[in-house]
Amino acid sequence: xxxxxxxxxxxxxxxxxxxxxxxxxxxxxxxxxxxxxxxxxxxxxxxxxxxxxxxxxxxxxxxxxxxxxxxxxxxxxxxxxxxxxxxxxxxxxxxxxxxxxxxxxxxxxxxxxxxxxxxxxxxxxxxxxxxxxxxxxxxxxxxxxxxxxxxxxxxxxxxxxxxxxxxxxxxxxxxxxxxxxxxxxxxxxxxxxxxxxxxxxxxxxxxxxxxxxxxxxxxxxxxxxxxxxxxxxxxxxxxxxxxxxxxxxxxxxxxxxxxxxxxxxxxxxxxxxxxxxxxxxxxxxxxxxxxxxxxxxxxxxxxxxxxxxxxxxxxxxxxxxxxxxxxxxxxxxxxxxxxxxxxxxxxxxxxxxxxxxxxxxxxxxxxxxxxxxxxxxxxxxxxxxxxxxxxxxxxxxxxxxxxxxxxxxxxxxxxxxxxxxxxxxxxxxxxxxxxxxxxxxxxxxxxxxxxxxxxxxxxxxxxxxxxxxxxxxxxxxxxxxxxxxxxxxxxxxxxxxxxxxxxxxxxxxxxxxxxxxxxxxxxxxxxxxxxxxxxxxxxxxxxxxxxxxxxxxxxxxxxxxx
Ligand SMILES: *[C@@H]1O[C@H](CO)[C@@H](O)[C@H](O)[C@H]1NC(C)=O
Ligand SMILES: *[C@@H]1O[C@H](CO)[C@@H](O)[C@H](O)[C@H]1NC(C)=O
Ligand SMILES: *[C@@H]1O[C@H](CO)[C@@H](O)[C@H](O)[C@H]1NC(C)=O
Ligand SMILES: *[C@@H]1O[C@H](CO)[C@@H](O)[C@H](O)[C@H]1NC(C)=O
Ligand SMILES: *[C@@H]1O[C@H](CO)[C@@H](O)[C@H](O)[C@H]1NC(C)=O
Ligand SMILES: *[C@@H]1O[C@H](CO)[C@@H](O)[C@H](O)[C@H]1NC(C)=O
Numbered sequence: 001x002x003x004x005x006x007x008x009x010x011x012x013x014x015x016x017x018x019x020x021x022x023x024x025x026x027x028x029x030x031x032x033x034x035x036x037x038x039x040x041x042x043x044x045x046x047x048x049x050x051x052x053x054x055x056x057x058x059x060x061x062x063x064x065x066x067x068x069x070x071x072x073x074x075x076x077x078x079x080x081x082x083x084x085x086x087x088x089x090x091x092x093x094x095x096x097x098x099x100x101x102x103x104x105x106x107x108x109x110x111x112x113x114x115x116x117x118x119x120x121x122x123x124x125x126x127x128x129x130x131x132x133x134x135x136x137x138x139x140x141x142x143x144x145x146x147x148x149x150x151x152x153x154x155x156x157x158x159x160x161x162x163x164x165x166x167x168x169x170x171x172x173x174x175x176x177x178x179x180x181x182x183x184x185x186x187x188x189x190x191x192x193x194x195x196x197x198x199x200x201x202x203x204x205x206x207x208x209x210x211x212x213x214x215x216x217x218x219x220x221x222x223x224x225x226x227x228x229x230x231x232x233x234x235x236x237x238x239x240x241x242x243x244x245x246x247x248x249x250x251x252x253x254x255x256x257x258x259x260x261x262x263x264x265x266x267x268x269x270x271x272x273x274x275x276x277x278x279x280x281x282x283x284x285x286x287x288x289x290x291x292x293x294x295x296x297x298x299x300x301x302x303x304x305x306x307x308x309x310x311x312x313x314x315x316x317x318x319x320x321x322x323x324x325x326x327x328x329x330x331x332x333x334x335x336x337x338x339x340x341x342x343x344x345x346x347x348x349x350x351x352x353x354x355x356x357x358x359x360x361x362x363x364x365x366x367x368x369x370x371x372x373x374x375x376x377x378x379x380x381x382x383x384x385x386x387x388x389x390x391x392x393x394x395x396x397x398x399x400x401x402x403x404x405x406x407x408x409x410x411x412x413x414x415x416x417x418x419x420x421x422x423x424x425x426x427x428x429x430x431x432x433x434x435x436x437x438x439x440x441x442x443x444x445x446x447x448x449x450x451x452x453x454x455x456x457x458x459x460x461x462x463x464x465x466x467x468x469x470x471x472x473x474x475x476x477x478x479x480x481x482x483x484x485x486x487x488x489x490x491x492x493x494x495x496x497x498x499x500x501x502x503x504x505x506x507x508x509x510x511x512x513x514x515x516x517x518x519x520x521x522x523x524x525x526x527x528x529x530x531x532x533x534x535x536x537x538x539x540x541x542x543x544x545x546x547x548x549x550x551x552x553x554x555x556x557x558x559x560x561x562x
Pocket of ligand 6: 418
């Protein structure tokens with residue numbers, strides 16, 4: 001999820017005039033104060049922006065962006081630990097000159113790059129909802145993409161990494177569990193003396209507060225009385241929840257969207273993640289049915305949404321009983337399509353229904369007819385259309401390692417599934433909870449922290465959630481059918497924050513922005529602009545009853561929120 005510049009804002013404030021910001025960003029620009037040191041060349045790579053302990057904004061990539069590479073202490077209470085860097089990018093709203101209210105943002109993961117959320121256009125989308133007067137300050141949290149410490153890895157040695165093959169989810173379950181525990185123990189040992197332990201969520205929260213103080217001072221304000229505004233999605237809600245419980249007096253506005261059950265996040269095992277996954281699929285069948293065969297290829301001639309679901313379940317059964325063989329050289333090596341493989345592929349498609357539902361509908365319809373060419377096309381060639389990462393050191397594998405390590409540093413030594421029978425029971429629970437996501441969740445998210453025991457330093461230990469009153473109330477937002485962060489998490493976390501409200505959007509998907517609801521957008525603007533919360537229990541309907549299939553030719557903007 002991803003804005004302009006406080007170079008512009010500082011300059012405009014000092015000059016006491018609202019100068020039009022684009023003119024401030026000519027390639028070789030000299031700024032008035034506090035923002036640069038002489039000429040200021042636009043950068044296109046954080047490697048060209050040496051970290052420094054004071055806040056300096058530099059033009060980057062496009063006109064409405066500025067970047068800062070802040071040097072921060074690894075441990076705010078132990079100087080001897082050394083320093084690392086955090087990459088920030090600011091995007092200004094279209095109507096502003098960068099002088100409007102800043103909103104901090106994190107897109108999730110953990111491991112998702114806030115810098116990429118700016119470059120990829122997500123933050124423009126967010127600003128178009130929030131309104132032109134706001135700016136978003138996004139950042140790569142510790143250990144992610146352009147920020148240190150890096151890399152977050154379990155390997156001290158590239159050869160060992162290359163030689164390792166991950167435990168197969170189809171192997172004997174006891175072996176699978178033991179192999180995961182061995183990996184976690186190995187990773188913990190690798191990181192006994194590394195800086196990896198400084199990349200937990202509490203450290204990220206401290207970085208936000210530190211940055212905020214520098215930014216406010218740069219703009220001539222008083223950091224003690226200038227509140228922090230924040231918007232987080234998915235794991236970004238964990239950062240927000242943690243920020244709010246540790247610095248309740250500092251909260252201005254906070255929107256938490258697609259909520260993780262933060263309390264359990266800090267154990268490494270969230271037992272409720274997939275409570276709404278099957279509801280999400282129910283929306284898929286319903287939308288597809290309503291759109292009809294001309295718009296949704298899987299609609300076929302089924303006479304109800306439940307008839308459509310039955311066909312889908314039959315497809316899963318067929319794949320289970322007899323995996324489809326791909327042996328005609330359509331793939332470089334012989335392959336099979338299993339129920340688990342297909343379901344694990346389909347599950348994340350439901351995060352972004354606008355893109356994912358049409359793809360799922362096409363592939364399921366073709367597979368039902370024994371045609372696997374669209375499945376092969378959709379699963380080969382890597383991620384869904386995003387351009388090659390410009391930072392080759394942070395590829396998909398690296399972001400998966402970051403996800404695992406950040407989650408498990410947060411878990412510290414609290415991971416509860418400490419023997420096979422506990423894990424096996426948790427897997428069974430997951431499978432019972434969801435037909436469509438239970439097994440893949442049970443063999444990924446549920447087990448990632450087995451064997452881990454990396455503890456953050458004392459100053460970065462999370463004290464736990466307790467009921468607090470934030471200076472201004474938090475607005476939680478959640479879809480009723482979120483495949484990976486159910487509505488129950490928003491309700492549970494809202495209980496910790498006095499006067500907070502949960503706004504529900506009656507759509508599938510991970511995050512409100514995936515399907516347009518003008519009702520949600522209006523409530524968010526009213527909250528941001530005036531501090532007015534919706535009434536508890538408010539449910540917003542989407543603008544279109546089956547939006548993902550409304551226009552099959554609709555532009556497919558690739559968006560990925562982990
Ligand atoms: C300006 O930046 C250069 C290179 O980053 C540095 O060597 C120099 O000391 C800086 N000058 C000031 C006045 O900060
Ligand atoms: C720049 O701004 C800061 C804070 O607003 C102020 O303290 C400082 O004196 C200014 N410096 C110059 C050279 O104008
Ligand atoms: C629905 O389609 C299937 C397969 O295309 C066909 O066998 C069946 O007769 C159709 N049913 C109706 C009611 O048209
Ligand atoms: C398989 O489906 C694709 C896309 O729907 C189509 O273009 C292709 O012709 C089909 N292949 C066969 C053998 O029917
Ligand atoms: C990391 O950041 C760079 C810009 O510095 C961006 O181009 C790239 O896509 C990001 N990588 C990921 C995986 O988000
Ligand atoms: C697994 O751990 C639980 C909780 O500590 C314990 O009650 C149970 O007996 C253990 N099971 C086995 C087989 O060791």
